[in-house]
Amino acid sequence: MAFLPRPVLGAALACAVFLTFPASPAYAHDTLKRSSPAKDAQVSSLEEIELEYTASVKFPFVVLHDAAGNEVGLSRPRLSGPTVTAEVTGPIAPGAYTIAWRVVSSDGHPIEGEIPFRVKGSRSPAASASSVPSTEPSAVEFTATAVPPAAPAGVPVWIWGGLAGLVVVGAVVAIRTSRRAPDREDADAD
Structure with a gap:
């Protein structure tokens, strides 16, 4: 069984935190x-x-x-x-x-x-x-x-941007880690 490297676990944990604790709705709109x-x-x-x-x-x-x-x-x-x-x-x-x-x-x-x-x-x-x-x-x-169009209700854009950034960082880390993995197996075989 292969374990995920720490950076991938960190990215997954950050995504979980973003999804678990979304931004609260704006209660400060003027009335x-x-x-x-x-x-x-x-x-x-x-x-x-x-x-x-x-x-x-x-x-x-x-x-x-x-x-x-x-x-x-x-x-x-x-x-x-x-x-x-x-x-x-x-x-x-x-x-x-x-x-x-x-x-x-x-x-x-x-x-x-x-x-x-x-x-x-x-x-x-x-x-x-x-x-x-x-x-x-x-x-x-x-x-x-x-008058600009009404903003759609739901998750704020900055959260989607943050999640997209985390996905990109996670993908880069996963690709780098997968490229290094065969080198480590060859070193352990010697």
Whole structure:
């Protein structure tokens, strides 16, 4: 029975440690601290949306939809540290609305969410016409390309890189050891 050389055992042990104790998930992602309007709030009017996060964020993306899923016009989101602000570009009709937002947190991971709320009042024909989507793209749609794709869940890339490095080191050690093994057998035979 052949025993594995110490470097190969060391590489195998290091791989076992990496696989046994994976990196813990990131619990420090920034979160939405406060919003105006607040979740499930009832407001009489809406001129501006304000989202405040627990830390500074990047690449803000904010969209406002009515109950029918029609997009309501917003200005390009402005960023000031942990606060994102977007102005409503026209009057909105009473009814249910949802703010959909997405930002890149200070740790580089995208976070997103939705904030449902209601606008109080009676529905008027003039106000209903303002919620009809226009064929012209809004400024918010252009910022969508700046948001990087969501990072896949699972094992972080640095662990895969470390494991690949260990496999390469283990293979080099195994090849070197196997090339030396016939020399040792010849020396023992003499």
